[in-house]
Amino acid sequence: MKRRDFIQKSTAVISAPLIAPQFFQPHKTLPLQGNTSPIAVCTWNFTAANAKAGVALEAGKTALKAAIEGVAVEENNPKNTTVGYGGAPDREGHVTLDACVMNHQGNCGAVLAVEQVKNVAALAYDVMEHTPHVMLAGEGALQFAKERGYTTEELLTPESKKRWKEWLKNAKYQPIINIENHDTIGMLCRDKNGNIEGVCTTSGLAYKMRGRIGDSPIIGSGLFVDNNVGGAVATGMGEEVVKTVGSFLIVEFMRQGHTPQEACELAVQRVLEKQKGKPNFQVAYLALNKKGEVGAYSIHGGFTYMHYQQQKNTGHKANAAYSL
Ligand code: SD4
Numbered sequence: 001m002k003r004r005d006f007i008q009k010s011t012a013v014i015s016a017p018l019i020a021p022q023f024f025q026p027h028k029t030l031p032l033q034g035n036t037s038p039i040a041v042c043t044w045n046f047t048a049a050n051a052k053a054g055v056a057l058e059a060g061k062t063a064l065k066a067a068i069e070g071v072a073v074e075e076n077n078p079k080n081t082t083v084g085y086g087g088a089p090d091r092e093g094h095v096t097l098d099a100c101v102m103n104h105q106g107n108c109g110a111v112l113a114v115e116q117v118k119n120v121a122a123l124a125y126d127v128m129e130h131t132p133h134v135m136l137a138g139e140g141a142l143q144f145a146k147e148r149g150y151t152t153e154e155l156l157t158p159e160s161k162k163r164w165k166e167w168l169k170n171a172k173y174q175p176i177i178n179i180e181n182h183d184t185i186g187m188l189c190r191d192k193n194g195n196i197e198g199v200c201t202t203s204g205l206a207y208k209m210r211g212r213i214g215d216s217p218i219i220g221s222g223l224f225v226d227n228n229v230g231g232a233v234a235t236g237m238g239e240e241v242v243k244t245v246g247s248f249l250i251v252e253f254m255r256q257g258h259t260p261q262e263a264c265e266l267a268v269q270r271v272l273e274k275q276k277g278k279p280n281f282q283v284a285y286l287a288l289n290k291k292g293e294v295g296a297y298s299i300h301g302g303f304t305y306m307h308y309q310q311q312k313n314t315g316h317k318a319n320a321a322y323s324l
Pocket residue numbers: 082177181182183184202203204205213214215216234235236237238239
C-alpha cells in the first residue's frame with residue numbers, strides 16, 4: 001500500500017464514529033404533566049418527618065434538601081429504634097448507621113456503618129458534595145464528619161441499651177426483619193422545579209453482626225432515582241433487596257412504562273421468585289414517578305407510607321403479596 005493510501009485509510013478509520021451518534025444525545029427531562037405541586041412520600045407512618053419535607057418543598061427547597069430535613073426528624077428521634085439516635089445497636093452494643101442520597105442529576109453519596117453521628121443523611125449529602133467519592137465507611141466516614149463539624153455523641157440511649165442487654169440474655173442471632181422490627185425511613189421528594197430526589201437512612205438490622213451493611217446505603221438497592229423516570233426506596237430485609245437491586249429494578253420497570261404500583265409489585269415478585277413458599281422476612285417498596293403517581297407494595301401486609309401534596313399529609317396502607 002502506498003503511503004498516501006495508508007494515511008487516507010487510517011484517517012477514515014479515526015474519524016469514523018466509534019459509537020452510534022444517538023448514544024451522545026443529551027438526556028432530556030420530560031415535561032411534567034398533571035398536578036405539578038411538590039410531593040413528599042416516605043416509608044412507614046413518619047407523619048412529622050414527611051410533613052417537614054412537604055413544608056420545606058412548599059417553601060421552595062430542593063427535593064433533596066427537603067428530604068434530608070424530613071428524615072432528620074426521625075434520625076433525631078430517640079423513640080425510633082431503627083433510625084439514627086436511639087437506633088438498635090449491633091450484637092456488640094455499637095449503634096452503626098447507614099444512609100444514602102441521590103439527586104436529580106444522578107449524583108449520589110453514601111455513608112456506611114457510621115458511629116456517633118446521627119444525621120447520616122446529611123453526611124451522605126456531604127460525601128456527594130464535598131468529596132470526589134460516592135461512599136465512605138466506618139472510621140473514615142466518622143473522621144470526615146468531624147472535619148465537617150458534625151457533633152459526635154453516644155447514639156445508644158439508656159432504653160436501647162436496656163433492650164440490647166435483654167437480648168444478650170439469649171443472644172439468639174436471628175437476622176430476620178419482619179413486620180415487628182423495622183422502620184427504616186426512605187423518602188422521595190418532587191420539588192417545585194419538578195425534580196425528583198431521595199434519601200434512605202437507617203440503623204439497620206437490630207443486633208446485626210458487627211460490620212454488617214444492608215441495602216439502605218447501597219445506591220440501586222435502598223434508593224434509586226432517575227429524574228427522567230422517578231425514584232424508589234426500600235425497607236425490610238436488606239440482604240434480599242440487595243440480591244435483586246430492588247430500587248434500581250423498580251425505576252427500570254417504570255422506564256419501561258409500568259406505573260409505580262406495577263413496578264413495586266414486579267420487584268416484590270422478583271424477591272419471591274427466589275423463595276420456596278411464603279418467606280419469613282419482609283421487603284417493602286415505595287415509588288414515585290415524574291407524573292406524581294405513587295406505588296407501594298410489600299411481601300407481608302402491614303407496610304404503610306406517608307404522602308404529602310398540597311398541604312395534605314396522608315397515611316396509606318400498602319397492598320401486599322401476603323396480607324396479614
Ligand atoms: C437493612 N433495610 O439494614 C434495612 C432495615 C430496614 O426497616 O429497612 N428496616 O436491611
